[in-house]
Amino acid sequence: MMTQEVGPTNPFGTLVGSLRQHAPSVTRLALDYQRPHDLRRATELLSVEGAQALGGGTDLLVTIREGLARPEQLVDLRGLPGIDTIQRTAGGGVRIGAAAGVAALAADQTIRERFPALAMACDSVGSPALRNMGTIAGSLCQRPRCWYFRSGIPCLKSTGSTCPAVDGQNRHLAILGGGPCHAVHGSDPAVALVALDATLLLEGPQGARSVPIAEFFVLPDPDPRRENVLLPGEFITAIELPHDSSGGRQRYTKVLHRGAWDFALASIAVTRRLDGGVRLVLGGVAPMPWRVNPSVEEDVASAPLADDDLDALADRALYDARPLSDNDYKATLARTLLRDAMAFAAA
Numbered sequence: 001m002m003t004q005e006v007g008p009t010n011p012f013g014t015l016v017g018s019l020r021q022h023a024p025s026v027t028r029l030a031l032d033y034q035r036p037h038d039l040r041r042a043t044e045l046l047s048v049e050g051a052q053a054l055g056g057g058t059d060l061l062v063t064i065r066e067g068l069a070r071p072e073q074l075v076d077l078r079g080l081p082g083i084d085t086i087q088r089t090a091g092g093g094v095r096i097g098a099a100a101g102v103a104a105l106a107a108d109q110t111i112r113e114r115f116p117a118l119a120m121a122c123d124s125v126g127s128p129a130l131r132n133m134g135t136i137a138g139s140l141c142q143r144p145r146c147w148y149f150r151s152g153i154p155c156l157k158s159t160g161s162t163c164p165a166v167d168g169q170n171r172h173l174a175i176l177g178g179g180p181c182h183a184v185h186g187s188d189p190a191v192a193l194v195a196l197d198a199t200l201l202l203e204g205p206q207g208a209r210s211v212p213i214a215e216f217f218v219l220p221d222p223d224p225r226r227e228n229v230l231l232p233g234e235f236i237t238a239i240e241l242p243h244d245s246s247g248g249r250q251r252y253t254k255v256l257h258r259g260a261w262d263f264a265l266a267s268i269a270v271t272r273r274l275d276g277g278v279r280l281v282l283g284g285v286a287p288m289p290w291r292v293n294p295s296v297e298e299d300v301a302s303a304p305l306a307d308d309d310l311d312a313l314a315d316r317a318l319y320d321a322r323p324l325s326d327n328d329y330k331a332t333l334a335r336t337l338l339r340d341a342m343a344f345a346a347a
Helices: 015-022 039-046 060-065 102-107 109-114 116-123 128-133 136-141 188-195 294-301 307-317 329-346
Strands: 002-005 030-034 051-054 073-076 086-088 094-097 199-204 207-212 235-241 249-256 264-272 278-283
Touching: 039 051, 039 073, 039 199, 039 235, 086 109, 094 109, 102 109, 102 116, 102 128, 102 136, 109 116, 116 188, 116 249, 116 264, 136 188, 136 235, 188 249, 188 264, 188 278, 249 329, 264 329, 278 294, 278 329, 294 307, 294 329, 307 329
Parallel strands: 030 073, 051 073
Antiparallel strands: 002 030, 086 094, 094 235, 199 207, 199 235, 249 264, 264 278
């Protein structure tokens, strides 16, 4: 067992100054750091209370600094065999290790040629430094984006009993699927992976299981503190992309407040598969990647579509939108993205 104490001589030393600046009462942070080399050992370590899986750390270390996470043990999964590989499968799909880098996926030739929506989504993530450090599983499991939550203000995801954003600052929050919490999920790759019908392979104390990514994320009702179906001690080992989702027409589009290095105000992944099926998934507008009603996708697949058809279908796709006091503009952005994506799929 190796105990790491935050300081200038270990990997977490950069947290010290920020911890002391933002949380003066925290002067020392003791962490037990483990880097297992097989799944059995990783599962044992993560079954201990207070243990937290570590990949690239681009979000986890931020939440530690912000006082949102206080793990007692970090289990670095990057030492597991095959955890960062990108491989073709016998069935013609692709298997992506959980610790595969976001930048590596954006640059991988197979991903770019056969699953370009995912490559585009990965290429749009944050800054070059974040893409090089971040892992694909870490992107999926990042904590949601909300100014109140990230600032340590009591809310439904922390110690509070109400959502202060409802009557407060909600410009960047959800217009779909919100309530009682309205935070949005910030992952770009997650949006593309839902459109590509990916499957997640999980490992945990109760054994291995697979979960379609469309069933991985959960809405904040009834439990605002949950964002996915991971059980205690469970972690992602790989992501599988099916052959049926490869090729065809694919695209990922993202609207940002700034020109680069930012989270999406709204985004969309669109695929038109070789079998004619269409997938439309919105990002930045809900607590999870938001797949459009399948009936809308079916109508888009029955192209051609006139301008009036595109307008009507975009309105149907956003029928359940419930903007807050200051984010109605997101409905406008989403409508424009949907219209363009549907025209792209129908072409």
